[in-house]
Amino acid sequence: MKSEKIKGDGFTHLYFPLANLGKNASIFADREKGILAEKYKPVMMSIIGKQLALNTYYANDLIATANTRITMALLKTFDQLKINFKVNLEDITDAERNTAMDLAMGEIIRTKREFLESIKRQDIPGIQTSVNRFISESISRHRLDAFSDHYDRIKAYLDMANSVITSQENYVATAAAIKRVIDSEQRIFNLPSDHIGETVEHVVKTTQLSLLLAGELEAFSEADCRTLSIIALGHDGGKALVPESIIYKKGRLTQLENDIMKSHVLLSFVLASNNQENLDIESFSMALHHVKENKDLPQSYGIARGTHTSFYDYLTPDAQARLNELYHGTKKYYRVIGIADTFEAITADRVYKRASSIGKALEIMVAGNKKHKLFYQPYLDVFIRFILNRYLPKNMAFKLSDDIMDAHFKDITGADRQGFQSSHQGVVVATGHTLDTKVSCIIYRTATMTVERKLFLPPALLLQDIFFQ
Incomplete structure (x- = not known):
């Protein structure tokens, strides 16, 4: 195993392909005691204290976020699991990161404004009809056979949500965003004109899983399930305004790219609220599904205050005040969607990863919750019981x-x-x-x-x- 210098994003990284070592090889002479093998000691000691260049995963489990400092304990984990990783040769300061993020957000906001201005009144009926047809076909194509006894109930909610998003004035921008995502993925993945891409498929499956979980919870009435279906079906509309080079990147994201990706929650809210005019629980909840129970985690982000990455300051004063009033009521919606969204993402094929089995997905979610408090435990318990009984x-x-x-x-x-x-x-x-x-x-x-x-x-x-x- 040799480290490699590589160029990327304007600065130099060192790349350590530990997976090339082989199952029984190690960079340590004694891993338990933290004693490095002599041949690896000089280079490994030279990177202690330096920053990881990318979010670093094992399977679908986040081991360490970008900019995490390399420690001996982290090297032990990388070595034990044979994880490839990249290290920044030069530190990225918080000030540099914040400046880069401010510039990126300025560009995204400009793109948002241009997108909203590009929606012509005469084009809206055609956009709505096209999106309605694609979602309807996706609902039929991605029917969950393992839950066929729930299909009629779930489909009724999905059809209702599809009708709302593709007919009501409030959701014109959301429908246009979904249309852009469909068109983009057909072009990027060279799909037939009647096929949707991975984003709408993910949204439809996440909505079905959300409704299945809600059906097991006493906290959800029929009216709540109708609201939930609209929130879940529109929750990723903001991805239409995130640069394609980030959304469809085949490798892991840099810290800045990851921060930019997170902005899709703010954009989903902006689109569903008609540029912060319609301040209802549906539009707010669409921007909260990545809020974790432990809000201080790097994985926790949204438009609420107090999360690790918060877009609260991008809200208008009226939107901030209204969110403060409605926030408690959004919790049951974003907690359910957060569990469904995570499970679907782990078990799905993506351009940058293979699908994990149901067993592996549940293990990742349970282990993550024990360690970090990612999900609302009562809801996660119900979800796991439901999946186990079904499969x-x-x-x-x-x-x-x-x-x-x-x-x-x-x-x-x-x-x-x-x-x-x-x-x-x-x-x-x-x-x-x-x-x-x-x-x-x-x-x-x-x-x-x-x-x-x-x-x-x-x-x-x-x-x-x-x-x-």
């Missing part, structure tokens, strides 16, 4: 994966192992309500239907090869 129902049959064999049938090896996997199957007897509660299962020989063993398996293990639609 691990009683009497569900499953194949014996290599991981199950490694954990519970170590004595069976070679050709005997392959034969055992072919001739045996598992069945779920009872599913728990949490990710920590093991699933009761039986293992039986398929030819004779003879039960040979009872097992208690972690839900995530059974869900590791099951993917969300």
